[in-house]
Amino acid sequence: MHALIIATKFPNTIQPWLANSTAQVVKHGGGVTIFSMSQGDANYSSVVDEFHLTQATEYLNFEGKNKLFAIANNFLNPVNTLKSLRGLFTAPHYFSKHKSLASNLMGALVLAPHFIKRDIDIIHSHFEITGHILLPVIRAQKKPFVITFHGLPPLGVSTIPAIMRSEYIDTADIILVNTEFAKKQYMSLGAPAEKITIIPQGIVTSDFAFSAKPKPADAPVELLTVGRFHADKGQQYVLQALPKLIELGYNLHYTLVGAGPERANLENLVAELNLQKYVTLHTSISEQQLKDIYSRAHIFVFPSLTDKTGFHEETQGVAIQEAQASGLIVIATKTGGIPECVEDGKSAFLIEDRNSAAMADKIQWIIDNPQQWNEWQHSARQYVETHFDIDVIGGRLMQLYADTITQYQKKHQG
Numbered sequence: 001m002h003a004l005i006i007a008t009k010f011p012n013t014i015q016p017w018l019a020n021s022t023a024q025v026v027k028h029g030g031g032v033t034i035f036s037m038s039q040g041d042a043n044y045s046s047v048v049d050e051f052h053l054t055q056a057t058e059y060l061n062f063e064g065k066n067k068l069f070a071i072a073n074n075f076l077n078p079v080n081t082l083k084s085l086r087g088l089f090t091a092p093h094y095f096s097k098h099k100s101l102a103s104n105l106m107g108a109l110v111l112a113p114h115f116i117k118r119d120i121d122i123i124h125s126h127f128e129i130t131g132h133i134l135l136p137v138i139r140a141q142k143k144p145f146v147i148t149f150h151g152l153p154p155l156g157v158s159t160i161p162a163i164m165r166s167e168y169i170d171t172a173d174i175i176l177v178n179t180e181f182a183k184k185q186y187m188s189l190g191a192p193a194e195k196i197t198i199i200p201q202g203i204v205t206s207d208f209a210f211s212a213k214p215k216p217a218d219a220p221v222e223l224l225t226v227g228r229f230h231a232d233k234g235q236q237y238v239l240q241a242l243p244k245l246i247e248l249g250y251n252l253h254y255t256l257v258g259a260g261p262e263r264a265n266l267e268n269l270v271a272e273l274n275l276q277k278y279v280t281l282h283t284s285i286s287e288q289q290l291k292d293i294y295s296r297a298h299i300f301v302f303p304s305l306t307d308k309t310g311f312h313e314e315t316q317g318v319a320i321q322e323a324q325a326s327g328l329i330v331i332a333t334k335t336g337g338i339p340e341c342v343e344d345g346k347s348a349f350l351i352e353d354r355n356s357a358a359m360a361d362k363i364q365w366i367i368d369n370p371q372q373w374n375e376w377q378h379s380a381r382q383y384v385e386t387h388f389d390i391d392v393i394g395g396r397l398m399q400l401y402a403d404t405i406t407q408y409q410k411k412h413q414g
Contacts, residue, residue, distance in 0.1 A: 001030035001401060004141070006125035006134055010036040010057055011044035013287075014228075014259075017201040017318055018126055019044065023051040024394030025401075032056050033120070037130050043286045047204065060134075122146060122401050125168075128160050132168045139171060144408035146401070148176040149186045150201075151315035151336070166190055174404050179337030182315040197400060200341065201318050202393030205385050208291065208325035212377040213298055215370035220253040223363070224297035224328065226290070226319040227304070229260035229283075232312055234303035234333065234353060239269050241360035242278060250367060252278060254301075255293060259283045294326035298373075299366060302332040305353045316341050321388045324348070324380035329373065331362050341388075347380035 003025045011019055025032050034057040048054060123138050124146040125131030131138070131147060138145055147168065153159055160168070169175070175195045177183045183196050215221065227233045235256055245252055256266065256279070263281065270279045282293070300323035304314040314336035321341070323330055330348035332338050342348035349366070351358045366373075386392070 001025065001028075001121045001398075001405070002119050003030060003032050003401065004120045004123045004143075005032055005034045006123065006127065006131050006138070007034060007036045008127045008130045009038045009040055010034055011040040011048045011053065013041045013043050013045075016045045016047075016287075017203070019047050019053060020202055020204055020390045021394065021397060022053060023047045024390065024397060026051045026053075027394065028398045030398075033058065035060055035130075035134065037133070043284075045287055046207075122405055124148070124401075126150070128165060128168055132160055132164050135167060135171060142412075144173045144404045145171055146174045146176060146404060147172040149182060149191070150178065151182055151185065152312045162190070169195075173408060174400065176400075178316040179340045181313075181337035181340065185313075185315070199393060199396050199400065200388055201316055202388050202390035203318060203321050203325060203384070205325050205389040208322055209295060210325065210377075210381050211295055211327045212374050213327060215298070215367065215373060216251075220251045221299065221367055222297040223252060223254040223299050223301055224257070224293065224323070225255075225301050225303065226257045226322070227302070229256070229258045229262040229266060229281075231262055231265075232305050232307065233258070233260075233262075234305045235262070235266055236269055237303050237354060237356045237359055238301050239266070239273060239275060239279065240356035241363065242275055243273055244357075244360045245364060246278065248364070250364065252363075254279045255282065255297065256280070257282045257285065257290060257293060291326075294323060294328065297323075297326075297328055299363060300324075300328040300330045301359070301363075302330065302338070303353065303359065304333055304335050304338065306333075306335045314338055320348070321384050325384045327377045327381060329366055329376050330380065331359070331366070343379065343383055347376060347383050 005022050007018060022032055022034065032053070034053065036057050036059050039059060040054070040057075120141055120143050122144045123141060125134070125138070126148045128149075169191050172195060174197060175186065175191055176197055176199050177186060178198065178200045180198060183193075183198060186196065187193055223238070225233075225235055225238060227235075229235070238254065242252065242254060254275075263283065266281065270276060282289075285293075300320070302317055302320050304317065307313040317332065317338050320330055320332060320338070324347065330342060332342060332348060332350055333353035334350045335353050339350060342350070344350045349362055351362050
């Protein structure tokens with residue numbers, strides 16, 4: 001089996017699940033080709049090198065001068081270009097309904113050099129915008145097409161118009177989502193229920209060293225949040241919970257790992273609350289540095305917010321699984337798909353979002369019950385191994401690929 005993977009950026013530090021799922025194809029004896037719209041990050045998951053994924057990546061960029069270069073490049077090999085254009089124009093539904101004839105023709109010229117009759121068995125797009133740009137190539141391959149919906153982006157991040165999404169969804173044979181919440185969200189945007197399959201994002205559990213740490217006697221209890229510095233992630237409510245706990249005499253330190261537009265606001269809030277001694281913010285750290293931070297922490301706080309605009313909400317929260325695999329006790333909010341991904345009261349604890357008092361109370365309760373820590377920590381690790389280990393998820397993904405290829409061949413041979 002050879003899979004063509006469509007990505008926006010590869011490799012991507014904040015999307016390790018993409019490298020993990022792609023590597024599963026190779027691990028199961030298949031091959032991969034990755035189309036990425038931009039160059040990847042310098043720091044990335046070790047799985048990328050282990051399975052030689054950068055060597056399998058072809059970088060495409062259709063913006064500005066690159067678009068003109070792509071068109072000019074056609075004239076260097078007119079025979080192949082004509083063959084490519086013929087393949088594109090014979091693809092079903094090549095012409096996009098939302099574009100003019102001139103725009104469709106321009107797109108064909110840009111995409112022609114990348115239309116190569118490869119030995120592809122299945123195509124999998126993980127991103128709507130990139131997948132839609134490449135729809136002519138995807139359709140021209142005439143192979144089964146899988147798309148993944150990870151949830152709508154936060155405000156300020158580009159998405160695609162409804163007519164483009166409709167074209168994208170109509171082309172897909174199978175739609176993957178990570179939770180029932182994500183399924184309902186995509187159905188509300190026009191995705192048919194019969195196309196949707198739920199498979200969570202997986203993690204390489206063995207990459208996260210498990211440590212059932214007891215409550216420290218003389219050192220601070222280490223709190224940790226990993227996620228974008230964005231208003232919808234809710235880190236501000238954890239910061240607002242800390243003064244009460246410190247006033248009560250609890251020895252705490254809170255580490256935030258991430259990047260994004262809210263960093264300056266979070267730093268200002270730290271100063272306003274006089275928490276400089278108790279809070280550390282990290283950006284642009286390596287994979288190993290993140291794992292080291294996980295290994296030192298005791299309580300993982302994931303305070304994502306319920307969306308009030310009908311736009312973005314957490315669909316899974318992969319950092320929760322990374323934390324639980326590392327032996328952290330999780331406090332998370334009852335938002336989006338998070339409640340589907342934890343065992344509330346057994347290996348994690350859910351609270352209402354936007355509630356710093358509830359956050360403070362739950363942190364205090366966990367610290368005051370150290371005799372339960374070992375049980376919670378082991379239950380969390382076992383839960384992640386059973387439901388989110390990448391080999392478990394990868395097996396389900398590969399079976400879905402095989403079934404989709406078989407169904408596609410039967411449908412089109414018939």
